[in-house]
Amino acid sequence: MGKKSRKRKSAWNIFFRPIKIILFVFLLAMVIGCLAGGVVFLKYQDEIMACKEKADSIISQTSRTDFSQPMDTRVYDSEGNLIGTINSGHYEYVPVKEISENLQNAYIAQEDRRFYKHHGIDYKGLLRAGLVFIKNKGVATQGGSTITQQVIKNTYLTQERTIQRKITEFFAAPRMEDKYSKQDIMEFYCNTNFYANRCYGVSEASRYYFDKEAKDLTVWEAATLAGISNNPSRYDPVAHPDTSKWKRDQVIDNMALCKFITKEEQENAKAQPLTVAKVYEGGTKENYQTSYAIHCAVVELMKNDGFVFRYVFPNKSSYDSYKEEYQEQYQAKSDMIRKGGFEIHTSLDSRLQAVLQDNIDTHLKGFTEKQDNGKFALQGAAVCVDNRTGYVVAIVGGRGTDDEYNRGFLSRRQPGSTIKPLIDYAPAFETGFYYPSRLVNDHLFEGGPKNSGGKYYGIVSIREALNRSLNTVAWQVLTDIGVDKGMSYLGKMHFVGLSYMDNGNSSMSIGGFTEGARVVDMAKGYSVLANQGKYSNKSCITSMKSQYDGEIYEGSQADERIFTEDIAYMVTDVLKGTLDKPYGTGSGLGLNVPAAGKTGTTNSSKDTWFCGYTRYYTTAIWVGYDNPRAMPGVYGKTYSGKMWHDFMTEINKDLPPLDWDMPSTVSFYNVDSRGEKTDQETGNKDLFSSVAEAAAKADSRKWKEEEARKLKESQDQMNQAASDAARQTLEQASASLQALIAEFNGMDQRDSSTDDKIASARSFLEQLNGTETYDSLKQALDEAVSHVQSLPKQADSEKPQEIGPGMTKPRETTTPVFPGDEDPQSGEASGAGPGDDDSQAEAVGPGME
Template identity: 75%
Template sequence: MAKHKKKPKSLWSIFFRPIKVILFVFLGVMVLGCLAGGIVFLKFQNEIMTCKEKADVIISNTVKTDFSQPTDTRIYDSAGTLIGTINSGHYEYVPISGISKNLQNAYIAQEDRRFYKHHGIDYKGLMRAGVVYLKNKGKATQGGSTITQQVIKNTYLTQEKTIQRKLTEFFAAPRMEDKYSKSDILEFYCNTNFFANRCYGVSEASRYYFDKEAKDLTVWEAATLAGISNNPSRYDPVAHPENATWKRNQIIDNMALCNFITEEEKENAKAQPLTVAKIYEPGTKENYLTSYAIHCAALELMKNDDFVFQYVFNNQASYDSYREQYQELYQAKSDMIRNGGFEIHTSLETSIQNSLQEIIDNRLKGFKDLQENGKFALQGAAVCIDNQTGYVVAIVGGRGTDDEYNRGFLSKRQPGSTIKPLIDYAPAFETGYYYPSRLVNDHLFDKGPKNSGGNYFGNISVREALNRSLNTVAWQVLGDIGVDKGISYLGKMHFAGISYMDNGNSSMSIGGFTEGARVVDMARGYSVLANKGLYSNKTCIVSLESQYDGEIYNGNQADERIFTEDTAYMITDVLKGTLDKPYGTGNGLGLGVPAAGKTGTTNSNKDTWFCGYTKHYTTAVWVGYDTPKAMPGVYGKTYSGKIWQEFMTGINNGLPVMDWDMPATVSLKNVDSTGEKTDAETGRKDLFSSVAEQTAKANGSKWKEEEDRKKVEAQAQRDLESSQAAKQAVEQTVSSLQSLIGELSALTHRDSSTEETINTAYGLLDQLVGTEYYDGLKTQLDEAANHAAYLPKQEDSTSKPQEIGPGVTKPKETVPPVFPGDMDSDEDYFPGIGPGGPDSDVQSVGPGME
């Protein structure tokens, strides 16, 4: 059979069939894309239309003045009085003609290479960013936003990375390009960017960093500024010169890649050292009130970004990672506030602030030494909280008002014994195994802390131990409940000075932090005790308004339960003793109204504290040197305590006298000698919590251990009491015997009672057989008895004296004394027997005597 010849391929099959396939595939993808887009639109059409309408409103109302500096940030006190204005750094708007072409090219090369080709949206850039996103397994390393979109975001929208914001940009960008020219948009961009160090807009940035006008920027200077505005907190050349240099060089490479500069210009620009002039133009000076307000406002902006705050760390890696994230975002938010556009209303009360400042200054005025920077060497700081609202009402960061360093929230210092109620005793009360009357043995431990003054009290109640501020007891309590458990409570109260190195650190029990505690954190911690165990999430921010977004503060943040109401009440009751017990470390600092508090003094008196509260206010006071230094004779009770007392007396004056109400689940019970509650009337009573007891009982095995402990300690206490009674009896016998020995030794004659006294004394001596006192007292008694036996005998006087005349009696004849030396030295002595026999009239006369 003849073979069929293959039909030669036509030009269509060779060249056009593949194109046909590609077209069909492309059309298929387009159809699928349209279907997918249609499904997405149908599902999210409301959100999409909302974003489109928002974009329409933005562009319709846009005017060129929108792209100049925001209004100054203004801060108000609780009465609505302006207490601070933070300007944006002498902002100046610069037209595109006054902006270096190098900067324009740097931005285009780095941010939007198709700027002059697209119409607000760079679809190729979006696809490229999407491909890179997929290649990097979901990690965004390349943005798709155009300069036009960024102008819209910086001026009209928030920095939140949400789909709604991106959609609004997407709809607004083309309309923006319809309304303004490319030159206008690039001009807006350069004037609305932030360049760190309070430099808002290219004009101020050029002056600050390079001491020149924006039109005179060189290639490397322009690349530096473009890098800063990309991420001000990361590429700030003052704070992070290495990061800034790397970013600058990357932008220079991109400028060469886009043919804005030659290879020679590229190499020359990258070879330039990164030097900045840092030309400051003074702005509004911050004070203690405004600096704290800005700090709190920055935290609120971080909350709005859903930043998760952390206070306790498992290891160094988590600690370092968190610190880096926190610092970067915090810096960005605080810079944002200082750059303008915010109105901050606070709870800060100027009159209370002035009073606290004046008292600190007056109490410390005798310390006149200065630091090298001209500030006072000895400093003080204090924070006051209104317990009724939970807001901070005053914060003093140092002596005088010229020091911008606010030690009230910036400085971390060792809290000493003021930490004990918060980390040791309140957490211990929560377990149910500790209560005010529980006994703990106070004694010196090997490798344990020492008590101030070197005094140890043996078995002592938790109440008295806290009032006396005994270190060994606090150390034992935290060790028993677990160091990390105690630290966890500080974390719940948002203490910002806890390090991963504090985990398991038993010295935390007496305030031995790795970093320290802030004054504001101590005040907020004690306010938890004053407010029935609840932590208030309020700071000093009452209202926070953004020029662009309106009210952005969520003031409805719920309080957090830290301790039970029972625990807070019992700790408060104990801490009242600090002020009114004779042995309380703050004795004499009372206010004349119900108050509670705690002193704190660290090693060598380097940090001294007093933290205390009434129903109305909580105040924490710190006194010390910026660089820790010993302060002989200065204690928590002295300067810190006196500042607290004077200030709290003043602000509580005229307010209703209020005490804390005892919860229904707390009862006052009789306690026995072991500190346990009893039905017997003992004359001693203390507080017990049924809530805490139920918590303890819930752990069956632990409860049994505790009951066994109580039995053992009760038996030990009975044994101790028996031993003490026996010891007391011995001591009483010794005392009686010593008295008789003294009586015998002092005799000058003997009579019928002398023998009875000697017999009694030897009877007492027999009771001391086997004791440490026997041998010594026997020797003393033998000598005294011999002395008495050799004395001359004197008859008892039983008849009336013979009268010689009216009112005059005849003196009784005396018997010459007998001296031991006149008796035979080896003759045994028996009571009542001497030379001449019993009652002999024969008297021996000593040498030289008649």
């Protein structure tokens, strides 16, 4: 019995001995491992804790939007039509329910077979990978990272293989699985993987390789994509079709091994040839609409960040500092938009765009000269604003649609006389000391500008000066109110490109900018006049959505008051004369609806403009060479003006002919010969603003100066009138005396009237006493009288003298009337003196009735 017991005991000992040894070795290994781990932890405690803190920070700040790439930025017109795409890879995020289960199963079979069983870290997988690593003598053939760890790596960490990255993944993965579901993590994984050939995310990869949606992938297609993402450069089916097919088949085998597909499906999938569609949709070429829309979107993002825009600068340092900050911010926001993720909706009307583009192309088609870069040498640009909304609705940046350079908002050119209403006359009207009927002396100043054509008109009204575009008057007006004051108004209207070197530069009055003005700024500036003096902060953006933040356009900026309603109305009324007055520089360009506008032509016609508006639209048009050069015979009225006329006629033709409503504080008043308001009926009337007059009176010092000026002008006018009357009297006396002297010298006998004539002659001579001609005329008269007195005297007879057979000369019974004599019955002059012209009506000033 004892023997048998010892035999059984010996058998059990034999059976358990290896197990004991294994357990002992395992426990020993664990102890050694723990000790080693403890030593490693103590040695690298700081590095390990830093990795943990980094993992905690990542997960605490993570958001679902972190797991998507920016989609293409898309631009839409006013009707919601797509007009441009800024390609950022055509990325599109797709939810897991729209991702084929074949692809999800392929990833699980190939990358993480225990995906639905572990909690971020697959310890069995790590052990298996470690044993294989040892077995292969240090060659890693199996990865230990879970899909969760790969999502963390793809999104938050680098692809560099370091122990720090692996430790960070180790700490972060379980926390991510606490925050997101397995389905969420699979969705993140498929949308963050890179599939070679600029394909980010499964949606673009499915389109590029197989021309289908991600939800429609077959087994072999899903296996192909799973293989590519494992190592995009090695398993790219375009560059390396053989290795890609080998990897695809490996994934298919693993799917079969994991029972995701049957044996038959496995064989069928591997039998499929590896073919790819290579469907690539490039981004659309930027056009005039999209380039301007992106620019406006950039500006809106800068506004959202609180960037303070400036337009007028006191000195070079402030200008340079602002320019540097602006360019840095602008570039950052531009890169952001072009990287993708935005949906931009605009006010741009594609129908109006086509009409405006065709208008410019048609009018300039005769100019075929090309630049070295292949572009037309002579160019044109135009911008149209809808006055009812304040939005830009059309912008043309050049001839044709192939030129990506948008002169509508990128180019700065000298504006010529089109700037006068905005910098000279409207600001001057605001002071109250200038008004349409005020008289100014148009003459050449030393050091001042010259008028076009070298003609000067003397005393003219402001109304006429603006219609005729007289440079000297504009120069006098801006000099009087102050160049900086005029520039401040341009700054309020957001004119880009004003330089500190323009400060105090009186040539600004006629468009002599250091840098120039943009077409879009001119259009927006004139729209202020069309909209009762208010500037609209709207550009062309009506909505802007971010892929991550939703609607980000803050379109509630209120309009800014630039000019009073009175001044906008009065300037508009004056500018109507540019089109309908015979001497207006835009004569003949009137429309079928009330309109106002202004021509502009720079020296040698290097830049030609027309800016004008109706109640409905404002349009500014520029024509010139990219490299400025003279255009003989071309003026603002010729090409720019005709383009404006044809385009505005077309877009206004079906609209009611609405005029601007005159404000209650603006009235027509009688105007005297000095251009001033008077209560007397003169037959001449013009506009005056009580608001502007109140503003003038508020400036007591200036008001007194102006009153003194008016009083002096009145006294000077009276003195001049008296001087003119005296001069005319002397001229008439001299003329009458010379006529009598001539008559005396021609007589051959005296008659009864001779003595009266001699008396009259001596009377005229007396009036000339003290003049330069007195002595010579006295001598001539004395000689003539001496001659007459030496003549025989004709005998008087009551009988009529016979002058021919049966005819007699009647006796003279009336006294001849000489210039200056008055009819005793009527009290009016019965003769017209030199210079009188009864056929001419009294001259009426422009705009006066």
